[in-house]
Amino acid sequence: MIVGQQKPFDEIWGMVKGFKKVLVYGCNTCVAISHAGGGKEAEILASMIRMKATQEGVDMLVDNAAIERHCEPEFFEPLMEKVRTYDLVLSTACGVGVNFLSDRIGDIPVYPGVNTSFYGAVPKAGFFVELCGGCGNCILHLTGGICPVVRCSKSLMNGPCGGTDKGKCEVSKEIDCAWYLIVERMKKLGKLEELFSIQPPRNWATGTHGGPRRLVYEHIMELEEEKKAGK
Amino acid sequence: MSASKTNKSGSVLIVGGGIGGMQAGLDLADSGFKVHMVQRDTSVGGTMVMLDKTFPTGDCAMCMISPKMVEVGRHLNVNIHTLSEVTSVSGQAGDFTVKIRKTARYVDPKKCTGCGDCEAKCPKKVPSEFDQQLGQRKAIFSLFPQAVPNTRAIDASVCLCLTDPQKKRCRLCEKVCKANAINYEDKDQEIEVKVGSIILGPGLARYDARVRPELGLGRWPNVVSSIQFERILSASGPYKGVVQRPSDQKHPVKVAWIQCVGSRDNHNANPWCSSVCCMYATKQSIIAKEHDKKIEPTVFYMEMRAFGKDFDKYVERAKNDYGVKYRRAMVSAIREEPGTGNLILRTAGEDGKLSNETFDMVVLSVGFEPHRDAEAFAKTFGIETNEYRFAKTSHFTPVKTSRDGVFVTGIYQGPKDIPDTVMQGSGVAGSVMALLSEARGTETVKKELPPEKDVAGEAPRIGVFVCHCGTNISSTVEIDQVVESIKKEKGVTYVTNTIYACAQDNQDMIKQTIKDQNLNRVVIASCTPRTHEKLFQETIREAGLNKYLFDLADIREQCSWCHKGQNEVATKKAIKIVRMAVAKSRLQEPLKSETVGVTPAALVIGGGIAGMTSALSLADQGFPVHIIEKDTELGGLAKNLYRSLDGSDVQEFLAAKIAEVKAHPKITVHTGAEVKKTDGFVGNFETTLSSGSTVKHGAIVLATGGMEYQPTEYLAGKSANVITQRDLEKKLFGEKLVPRTGERFIMIQCVGSREEPAQYCSRVCCQDAIKNAIAIKKRNPAAEVVIIYRDIRTYGLREDYYKEARDLGVLFVRYDVDRKPVVEQAGSKVLVKAWDFMLNRELQFDADWLVLSVGLRPHPSTDSVGAMYKVTRNPDGYYLEAHVKLRPVDFPSEGLFVAGLGHAPKNLDETITQALAASGRAGVILSHEKLAVSGIIAKHKRELCMSCLSCLRVCPFGSPYIDKDGKISHNEVKCMGCGICAGICPAKAFQVNNFRDDQIIAMIDAAVESEEAGVIGS
């Protein structure tokens, strides 16, 4: 799941204070689950902006709305006309949603209200952890199901660095050393020897280093094309 | 249950309206019995209502007990007889005839609304018994603000009118009472009731410390009793919770508590331990410190008896977090320092050294004793008492008196704390349910209600009734202004005022008005919903309206009473409060109270004494019971027990129990079995056993039991001389060992208790040691017994055996945890070295036997069973009950109950009581054909839900769950309506009925809209 976090309010205020008519636009999927940008948070944020505007003596109309997902056009297209009546859309969707809506609207600014943080799991209520970096080249089968690319602060591929202390990473005592976990897991799996062979330098091109990525399923695309063509 | 022909009465008499009596009363009344509650005072409540906070959680006593009192007061099947005493009892179990004398109250409860106008006007002030003479009350009075019933009573001995032979003086109360409830001609009367069973819970008296003039109570004003100090701490007490000295209202700094005043003392006092003083002194010192950080508490004690669940941790917290000083010293005399009001304490330390210390204030921790006229009381009920005038019970039948059908709860059975009293309350209820099972439902009253009017889709037609409450509201709030203002509110079609909305004639008026005006919502502006909402809800329901189409605007407690003399602003505020209620009312919808059927059968996990006792009680109540026992045979830990402290034969008892269980037609025993899983919810569980078979049942009792700690210290397992108390017990009672002359037994206490990782008292080991020591000494006085202990915790009447052991020549040597005894093997004996604090030197003993008093642990299955039923365990691994004071056998999840050692270490009699209590509580559920689900619950809109699991993770009651389709669903039966789910849900898929967001927001808007009437916020 995509985990987001609302931007600091001062930063948001800095973005919106020059506008007269603002729509705080929530997305009811991933960022709602991470309590950052669903309809509920959009409502809260709109209220906070209104109050700030009153305090600062700024004349501003702030509304809020939310849709199921910002990353597919059918969800927001029915509301597009209404959205175009604002001079700013403050999207609390993830970065995907901000980009996508921005591309579609074109002539009205779409600003982010949320920092898109990571792909994470929710081990318990209110606690989100990053477990995957979307590198496009998965090696979890080699590392006991623990990703060294994002869970090791240095993305090391051949074992821990010298910074491991009592199973924790040198970056913070709150962070588990991924390689400590990997070694312990591989021991449990009886596959420790698999870690003894050297992993060669990785091909990072499958990740963001290879330029913007896209995924194409032609057989599915064709169906929509056919429908449009009236076939 | 269907009522069958029986000659047993379905009514029960409960003598005493304290917390034990109330618990028994509610359990019984909720499960089909009519209850007569006889209470000596003008209100129910007993001792607990006088307390400020309770240990070890620091919960407010009144906050906990007040809802219970309201429930008892309102219960259709509880008949409270206050100012009453039983004068005679005849008949036998199932069919008693009881005569009750009711003292004149001089206030007609049918007319009195409890408004209190009379009390305010009454000119006669006398010292308040409730505030322990530290404050004053009037001649017409209510015992305390939350009294139930809230009918005032006149104290004839001081009333100016009633003490005047012509009854001509004063009569102010009569003049001021708009309800005409005062009746100076009221007479005592006698009534007769027929009941099937009698429960005695007359409560306690406190030791009168004035008997010991050297302690200065009554002589030095700054020496107070512990119950006086409770009132001092109480926010509703004489000093409004400010800790101050009675002599000069100065804030004391050094405060001393003196323990065992009137307890554990054969001279001018009581020989028993009062069980609670160590803990309440600890609580009082903590709370005093919380009230005033400058206070430096010191507790003078001889033995710290923190034997209950989490008590030791509480004492540690007092020491470490609050800086309470505990000094093992005897206080021999207290005198006042001339001129300062300070007190000089003469103390003797453990080593006998005398010293003086000055304190600003002294609290005497006075002990408990049976009620003053306990002897006459016992005669009236025809029951035997023990030598100390407590009701006589046995170890194996702890709530039964000597007379069949007459049961006992609370301190009349022996000193105990609140949860033990509550447990006994439910325990006697369970016993009575078993005794009178066939009469269940024969005498209870049920209200017949007209069909509900369908108001769906109608525009709101709100009727508002503004109450004067005599002059309580109207002297501060201009009622007419409120009425005029509210008339302009949208949706309001009718507004009127009423002198007492709650008076019977006005209730009828309200019902008539609903019909005449075709109202579909009602708002009453009067007093607090906490006491009156249910009453008014019933009123509108009787008029055919759904009871949730009602709201109460509290303009008395939260307006007129706290803004006296500010009529203008108070009136404005009252208008706002009513508008807020109207705003909410507009959005009210009729709510359905769903019901679910109940499978009248129980599952008991664990076949020890706790499980078997529970099962038998439930089976005797008429419910099929399944006992699930892991082991191949029943019996549990009791299989290793031979004698109880009072010498009763445990093996004989156990054998009888097992035989009884096996022979009972309603009980199915599954030995060598475990629970694989349980689905469902209260009233409707289905459990799959390890054998694969399934059982349907409505309640579950977790009686998974405990284990003994396996010692490794003190040469355990390494030396043949080292055994446990259990081994010794077997030698003494199983193998009939007669000790040799000079044979030396050394016992070490607290092995595996009160130390990390088991930082708690195992409660039973002191008694085990003393039991075995007495047996040794009785069989051969020339054998030697030394008990090396930290604190001897023979609480309650068990103290007798401690004394007996000392009299028999058992030597007691105290040790400190950082100076533990040291044990070495010395040939065929072991050498034990221990530090003697009295002599201040090391003692050495060579022992033939070193007997370790090992502690208790929860059974390992506690964890897995706990996890399976999602019930919390405390850090020591014991099940955590729903509330440590008032729900000691319940779990937060309904339909689950706990009994025995899985809950905490306890003695056999306490286990039996708790097992009976669990069956009493379970019986309440199983006796219903259907369970009603409250209308105030969270509603889940599945189409909005993203199944993010936030609700599932935060709900304290386990009502959201992952459904078969893998998405969240909500079980409304489990929902208690707290709304935490609604607060956390990111999709706003939850709304709590009658507390919906739109309703709260409407109230917010109404609260802030402009002052001009009729202007609704944008």
Next chain:
Amino acid sequence: MAVAEKAPEKATAPSVEKPHETPAGWEPNVLAFACHYCAFAAADLAGVMRLSYPPNVKIIRLPCTGKLDHIHILRAFERGVDGIFVAG
């Protein structure tokens, strides 16, 4: 080989908004959200004991303060309430 010269410093907490000056004689308009079981009962007790307090406080009863939503607080502030008291 990491030998940091000194343990890293702790992150500092974000600054809190400065309190506004209040004119003399100004009385705030306060809204209280109270749990039915405790704080609402306490408010009742204050009345029973005739404790006097300023009348500019109104109470909204909740089944539990866990029910309180951010938006309730914000709504009240937006509507001009000066202070909110949540007790439970």
Next chain:
Amino acid sequence: MKSGSNLEKVIASGKPAVTAELGPPMSADPHEVVEKAHKLKGFCDAANITDCQTAVVRISSIAAAYIALREGLEPVMQMTCRDRNRIAMQADLLGAAALGLKNCLCIAGDHQKFSAAGKLKGHPGAKNVYDVDTTQLVGIMKKMRDESLQEGGDKIDVPPKFFIGASWTPMGDPMDFRPYNLKKKVDAGADFIQTQGIYDVELFKSQMEKARNLGLHERTAILGGIIVPRSAMMLKYMDSSVAGVTVPKALIDRMNKAKEAAGDDKKKMRELQEAEGLKITVELIHQILEIPGVKGVHIQAIEWESAMEGIVKAAGLYPRPQV
């Protein structure tokens, strides 16, 4: 000879090797490097030139190494994986070889978070690279040297001839994996190994035994690391806060005793502790060199280069062999 460096020759001679450490300044002024080089020259076989240690920006390792070389001190240039991708790494290696550098130590590098320590603002928001890790860098360097091939496979006309080193934290978590961690670096081509600072010699001995059981001591030269202690406080800090370092209580007690002997005299306090620190260092050198499979010591006198002379002489390791 793989590189013909002095360090390689001393190791080949079988005599215990001594390496030291030189931290470049946060300044473009070369003089500090020159001064430090003179303090170390003659008292070690080669000196490590740290590569932006603790992620603090300093004169680059290659440049400082070149300055040291000019002053007659053989450098071991260090290269972290933190700051360069494989393109920059290989380019720098070609350049360094062209400048005459012959030793290179590969390390992961401290996380950029460490750069903001004490009074330094550092660059905690920097992007780290970690295109390749230590083991992979060792492999790349070996491939360049022995196969005249770049990592991607392109040919190198004149390959860089480095004596390849790698770091090892023998006592870091997970401890049982550390010998295999070393094995991977050796398999990748590490000619010599410098370890994290050792105070707990017994623990190091047991880790060395495991390394010997894998035959690693015969395939690479292990130099035991020693961080010269200067005060009791430093030892306590290293024990509690530096990963992979444990300091036996006895050593801390010794240092405390030295400190207490000075009474309240601050100057004396420092002198007595430093003297004790030097004594401890010499003892450690002897104990570590006795361990089978250890080929030398790597002495880090952090910001205290002048101490090297005394240490090496007191340890009986002076003069350094001419090979």
